[in-house]
Amino acid sequence: MESCTTSSLRSFCVTLKPPVVLSTSVGVFSSTHSCWWRRRKRASFHVSAISYKKFIGFALNEAKRQTHLVPSPLQEQFNSMISMDGKAELQMLSFQAPKIRLLRSMSIETEVMQVLDFAVFPESEFDVPIFCANCFSTSSTNIVVL
Numbered sequence: 001m002e003s004c005t006t007s008s009l010r011s012f013c014v015t016l017k018p019p020v021v022l023s024t025s026v027g028v029f030s031s032t033h034s035c036w037w038r039r040r041k042r043a044s045f046h047v048s049a050i051s052y053k054k055f056i057g058f059a060l061n062e063a064k065r066q067t068h069l070v071p072s073p074l075q076e077q078f079n080s081m082i083s084m085d086g087k088a089e090l091q092m093l094s095f096q097a098p099k100i101r102l103l104r105s106m107s108i109e110t111e112v113m114q115v116l117d118f119a120v121f122p123e124s125e126f127d128v129p130i131f132c133a134n135c136f137s138t139s140s141t142n143i144v145v146l
Contacts, residue, residue: 052107052116069095099123113138
């Protein structure tokens with residue numbers, strides 16, 4: 001399912017993730033004297049309507065339109081990792097630009113949560129503060145820290 005929000009200059013499309021559907025099951029256990037009912041309830045949920053990976057791609061394209069980005073040596077070494085159990089994916093991007101000492105993003109994504117860490121460190125000769133943002137999303141919670 002797709003949903004698009006449009007700004008005055010450009011649009012950014014977001015792909016909605018299909019919900020992970022888990023069922024409710026009822027089991028009957030019997031013995032010679034009684035019946036036992038056991039009920040297991042599992043909720044249907046989806047992680048988030050917004051993909052942080054798509055947002056990173058959009059933000060990177062916008063930054064490239066404004067300045068010349070050069071990949072940082074960190075990016076070549078640690079750009080993508082998958083957890084040992086295969087359930088989590090970590091992606092890191094890092095760049096440098098004439099006025100930016102380091103622009104980096106890291107995203108962690110599993111079936112049940114997403115994390116985005118984003119930071120911009122300007123060159124020291126410019127009187128501009130460091131900007132950092134962290135986002136955390138599950139099916140029921142969204143936390144943003146600036």
